Amino acid sequence: MKLNIAIITISGAVLAACSLVGPSGNPSVPQPVKLVEIDRYLGHWFELARYENQFERDCEVVAADYSLRKDGMVRVLNTCREGGITGKRKESEGRAKTVPGSGNAKLKVSFFGPFYGDYWILDHAADYSWSIVGEPSGRYLWILTRAPKPPKKTRNMLVERAKALGYDVDMLRWTQH
Structure with missing residues (x-):
């Protein structure tokens, strides 16, 4: 496990939520309401957009791979290209682990020993082709897709869904792939 904080992306950045650094783009984050089938959520995700954060600064081509571990937890492998789409590959x-009673929509993610941060799957497609991820402070938001460059219609729909969840979509930073 690498401890380079600058390369932690997507789910790793939720750990920063505990420090409450940065502006909140949603002062009233809703509770996740859709059940999540973890087996269907596993696999490769591309970051379409995010709220900028210190852990992903200067990161492009951001992706996450989720797989089931032998102990029942989920392995998280986050990657990005530092400084641009051809930059040096970084990973963390x-x-x-899922939070009991959350329908698998709330997870606790750790990159540093016993320290866990929130990862809430606030919305997702029925076919798991996209998901919107946040955490309780409203300072972090990720829009994830299975394709690196989904159609404009999908992109617009996801922005509207994030807005409907109470997020300030003007704060979105679009990831280059």
Whole structure:
């Protein structure tokens, strides 16, 4: 496990939520309401957009790979290209566990020993082709897709869904792939 904080992306950045650094783009984050089938959520995700954060600064081509570990937890492998789409590849590996009673929509993610941060799957497609991820402070938001460059219609729909969840979509930073 690498401890380079600058390369932690997507789910790793939720750990920063505990420090409450940065502006909140949603002062009233809703509780996740859709059940999540973890087996269907596993696999490769591309970051379409995010709220900028210190852990992903200067990161492009951001992706996450989720797989089931032998102990029942989820392996999290986050990657990005530092400084641009042809930049040096960075990665960080962590683990996640589901929160009991959340319908698998809330996870706790750790990249640093016993320290866990929130990862809430606030919305997702029925076919798991996209998901919107946040955490309780409203300071972090990720829009994830299975394709690196989904159609404009999908992109617009996801922005509207994030807005409907109460997020300030003007704060979104679009990831280059």
